[in-house]
Amino acid sequence: MTVEFRVLGPLEVLLDGEPVPVPAGRCRVLLATLLLRPNKFVSVDELVDRLWDGEPPTVDRANKTLHQTVLRLRQALGAANCVRTTAGGYLAEVGRNELDLLRFRELARSGDFASATELWRGAALANVASESLHRDEVPLLEDERLVVLERRIDADLDRGLASELVAELSLLTQQHPLREHFWAQRMSALYRSGRQAEALECYREITALLADELGVDPSPELRQLHLAMLNGEATAQTERSRQVICQLPPDTANFVGRESLFREVAAKLTASDDGVPVVVLSGAPGVGKSAFTIRTAHRLRDRFPDGQLFVRLNGAGAAPRDPAEVLGELLVALGVSITGMPDGLEARTAAFRAQLADRSMLVVLDDAVGPEQVRPLLPGIPGCAVLVSSRQRLVQIEGAHGLRVPPLSREDGFSLLAGVIGESRAATDRDAVGAIVNACGGLPLALRVAGARLAARESLPLRSLARRLSDERRRLDELTTGDLEIRATFGPSYEALPADAAAAFRRLGLLGSTDVASWAVGVLAGGDGERLVERLVEANLLDEVGLDPTGEPRYRMHDLLAVYAAELVRDEDQELVTAAQRDYVEVLLTLADEAAQDWFAADDTPKRPITRSKLLEPAEIERLTESRGKWLLAEMLNIDRAIALCLDHHWVESAENLLHRALVYLDVYLPHERILQVCERVREVALAEGHDLIAWRSHLRLTSQLVTRNVSEEVIAEYARCVDGFEAAGAQAELAVALGALAYYKMLHTGQPQIALAERAVAAARASGEPRTHASALRELGTMLATEGRHVESVRVFDEALVLSRKIGDRNDLAMVLNRIGSSTLASGDLERASAASREALDLISALGDDRGAAYCTVLVSQVDLALGDASAALIGAEKALSIFEALGERRGSIRALAVAAEADLALGMVEKVIDLATTALENYADAGDTAAEERLRAALAEAKRRV
Incomplete structure (x- = not known):
């Protein structure tokens, strides 16, 4: 199946070459708005403004209209649907070859202007009725088209097609009378065709037009071309008034890759935005910055017809070049005589910018040391562009686009x-x-x-x-031949470090090539992390890779630098090295404990106590973990590696403690298979070391991950094994959790409430003395009672759990209890309490940032909305929850959301959609293991078929 979207002319959608009708009116406006920003978020507010083309009557009506328009558009597009829901808006998800606008821009960036212009089929979006769209967006598209058209005509002139262009340019100057470059091209085409008098008449015509319309003279380009024609010098080779300069070194032989980066650089250097485009390329030592810079400049020669200037600034050497000296060299190359050379940096900068004012040139500055060296070498007005390579990011240069040259794929x-x-x-x-x-x-x-x-x-x-x-121990020895040696590239920089920074570099070899924050550097080296990081970055032995989700800067070594550091750390005293690793694990665990303090899965085992590290000040711990979940996300991979480190050293308790605190949040972010692997390894090492309770806790955690994919007999059997294991160990809190989970999932799988199991869980929870576990067990018992129809008893148990949860004050625990109360009261017909409980649960869990929990709560709120008669709100909620479940791979949640969506569609009278949705859901989620959701889908399907 091939899909094609077209906006460069009338709006069209093709599916396997056949037109897909798009309803006129708001559907076309919506689709056009999204396609003009392919694969980018567009907010609900902006779409509402576009659809109403003015002030909507009410916010509620506007949002409902937008939602209905989205549904109509998706139905109309069918298999060609590209509209995706995002938080707070929508986007059009299209491939590079599926949208003519993306192909147009790609062809233009690659220099194939003729193919780019051929994609236009007429006026953009001619069949879309939207005043604001044609006022705000279409003119920008038209300007893109004209710029590419000008470049195509330039190329045709260079190919000797002057005579064939005269008629086209005559029409273009009529259609765009104030676009001077078309007039210059028309004059050139006439002159080269032997029609000198007509060319000169063109100049008089545009001169009069500009004077009458704008009161200005022709541009320097037109004046210089006119003068060259009068002097008989305007031939195909001499029309440009200045000599083309190319100072680029030879291109690198056997250069490979970097196509995506090249396209990005080319797009930024040739952008039509105001200002001089400046791109700074940075990267690890030996990554090929200079080679890529030179190759890029060669490939962009046709984009800068007046030439390319090139200077090596020697930033990595002992004597970086003086910008005043460099400017003198460049001015001579641009034709300034030695006797007329101005003195001083400022005067030479002014002269340099004057020389470039009317030219289109690429200035290439290789190996810059810092912003002070680069700023004087920047052109003053648009037309030129600057490409810089540097070991530094040079973020201080205003308006510069910083791009990293990554290692090769x-x-x-x-x-x-x-x-x-x-x-x-x-x-x-x-x-x-x-x-x-x-x-x-x-x-x-x-x-x-x-x-x-x-x-x-x-x-x-x-x-x-x-x-x-x-063998990492020999790798750098093997990467040596003749005068080429990787170690020689790294060695001098390391040897120049002071002792504390050298220690920090070596100790980072313990972590391998991974992103770290400065606190980790300080803990490993026993010093001031911020200062040590600065020294390593200055020495180009550590790269700054941006900010993590908390706003903390992150740093990373290249893979081979990490091997080099690991090689060095092996020569250290291993007792000191092991102590540093232990310090790192203890600080990481302390930070994880702080970050996860608001996170307690109500159906998880209680956290085991830890001894908190004192290597970081309490204020620093609080600062680092202030954003809680974001810190856990930032350190996700390092936590994973630290667990492996603990297991390698047989620090089983630290491994389990770290896993428990991290996994309660990270299980929706780490790959599912990786979570299973970690839980399995902790279990196996714990068994081998005689830590039976830790082994069973890890097995329970493993089972809780398996059940997110499907509820099967095998998974239920594993829960039963956990029950036996905890009972044998006399671990009452863990036993209560395992019994509660066994009761709940066995009920889901069989459709039969498991009251006896739930009562055992409550008894074990009371015996444990753990209030959270007690509340969790009461919640499961209340659920069983409600499922059996014993609603009075259910409410009494739920109320006991609610009192206990509010006393504990844990928002996640409270949300879980409220969610079950909402479900139970919905089943009993108490819609008022169901609505209050379910919405409070959603508010609590959303504030915690728990995407999975919020999705389950959203499904319940949607069911309540449906019961209250608001099918539209129910459908919106179900679709939102479904998008989250699908992203997480949560099949049990997906089928629940689909069941609500089918029931809401049925209430809205969309019976054909219900048939498609329910049929597909029952086929795709047959193994999810949620009997109740399957039954609701079958009921909706049967009713929809009856209504057809």
Whole structure:
């Protein structure tokens, strides 16, 4: 199935080449608005303004109209639907080849202006009735088209097609009489066609027009062209008044990859926004910044017809170049005589900018040391662009776009290595080539060293070098040949560090190549993390990779730098190294405990107490973890690695404590398979070390992850095993949790309430003395009673749980109890209490940022809305919850949301949609294990078929 969306002309949608009718009116306005910003969020407020083309009568009516329009549009598009719901708005999800606007921009960026202009089929969105759309958006599209059209005509003139262009340019100057570049092109076409008098008449015509309309003279471009024609100098080769300059060094041989980065750089350097485009490329040592910069400049030569200036600024050397000296060199290249050369930095900067004022040139500044070196070398007005490479990010340069040159991808690394050793040799053992590429971390310098070694020894098996590189202890020794040596690239920078920064660099080798915050550097090295990080960044041994979700700066070593650091740390006193690792784990656990203090899964085992580290001040701990969940997200991978570190050292209790505090929040963010692996490993190591209770706690956590995918006999059997294990260990709190889970999921699977199991859970919870566990067990018993229809008893138990939860004060626990109260009272017909309880639960869980919990609460609120007669609100809520469940892979939640959506659609009279939705849901979620949701879907399907 192929889908194509078209906005460069009348709005059209094609599915496998056949038109898909889009209803006129608001549906077309909505689709056009979203397609003009492909794959980007558009807020509800903005869409409402666009659809109403003015002030809507009420907010409620506007939002309902928007929702109905979205539903109509999705139904009309059918299999071609690209409209996706996001928090607070919508977006059009389209591929690069599915939207003509994206193809147009891609062709323009690549220099294929002719193909780009051919995509236009007439006036943009001619069949979309929207005053604001044609006032605010279409003119911008038209301007894009004209710029590309001008460039296409420039290319045609250069190809000698002057005569063929005269008629087209005559029409264009009539349609766009104040667009001077079309007049210049028309004059050139006439002149080159031997029609000099008509060319000169064109100049008189535009001169008079500009004077009458705007009271201005023609642009310098037109005046210089006119003068050249009068002097008989305007030939195809001499029409430009200044000599084209190209100072670029030769391009790199066997250059591979970077296409996506090149397109991004090209788009920013050729943007039509106000100001001079400046792009700063930075990256790790040896990543190929200079090579990519030079190649990019070569590929963009046609975009800057007046030439390319190139200067090496020697920022990484001992003597960075003086910008005044550089300006003198550039001014001479631009034609300024030595005798007329101004003195001083400011005067030369002014002269340089004057020389570039009427030119379209690319200024390439390679290996810049800092902003003070770059600022004097920037042009003053738009027309030119600047491409900078530097070991620094140079964020101080106003308006600069900072882009990182990343290591090569596996595929590109393979291509580079194959280019050095020969495609036929690489094809003999592709697995070995892939292993070499991985060992080099995508670093071009390392790949070229490896390739040079292989090229020098044609008989050396590829697998032999791959095996040698797989050993991190020998890797840097292997990446050496002739005068090329990776270690030599890193060594001098490390050796120049002061002792404390050198220790920090070595200790980071314990963590490998991962993002870290400055506190981690300080804990590992026993010093001021912020200051140590600054020293390492200055030495180009650590890259700043931006801010984490909490706003804290993050830092990362390149893979080979991490290997180098690990090599160095192996020579340290191992008792000191182990102590540093223990300190790091204890601080990480302390921070996780603080961040997770608001997170207690009511159906989870109680947290085991820890001894909090004192290496960080309490105020610093509070600052770092202020945003709670965001901190856990930022440290997600480091927590995962720290658990593995603990298990390697047999620190089982620390591993389980860290897992428990992190997983209560991160289980919706870490890959599901990874969570299972970690839980399994903690369980196995705990068993091996004789920590039976920790092993069963880990097994229960593992089972709780399995049940999110489906409720099966196998999963229920694992819960039963946990019950037996905790009972044998005499762990009452854990036993209560396991019994409650067994009761709940067995009820879901069989449809039969498990009151006896729930009563056992309550008894064990009371015996444990854990208030949260007691509240959780009461909640499950209340659910069982309500399911059996014993609503009076159910309410009494729920009220006991509610009192206990409010006393505890844990919002997550309270939300769970309220959610079950809402479900029970909905079933008994007490809609007033059901509405109050379910909405309070949703408010509480949403404030905590628990996406999964909020989705389940949203499903319940939608069921209550439906029972109260508001099917539209129910449908909105169900669709919102469904999008969250699908993103999380939560199949049990998905089928519940689909059941509500089907019932809401049925209430709204959309019987055909109900049939499609329910049929598909019952097929796709047959193994989800929620009997009640399946029955509701079947009932909705039967009723919809009856109404057809």
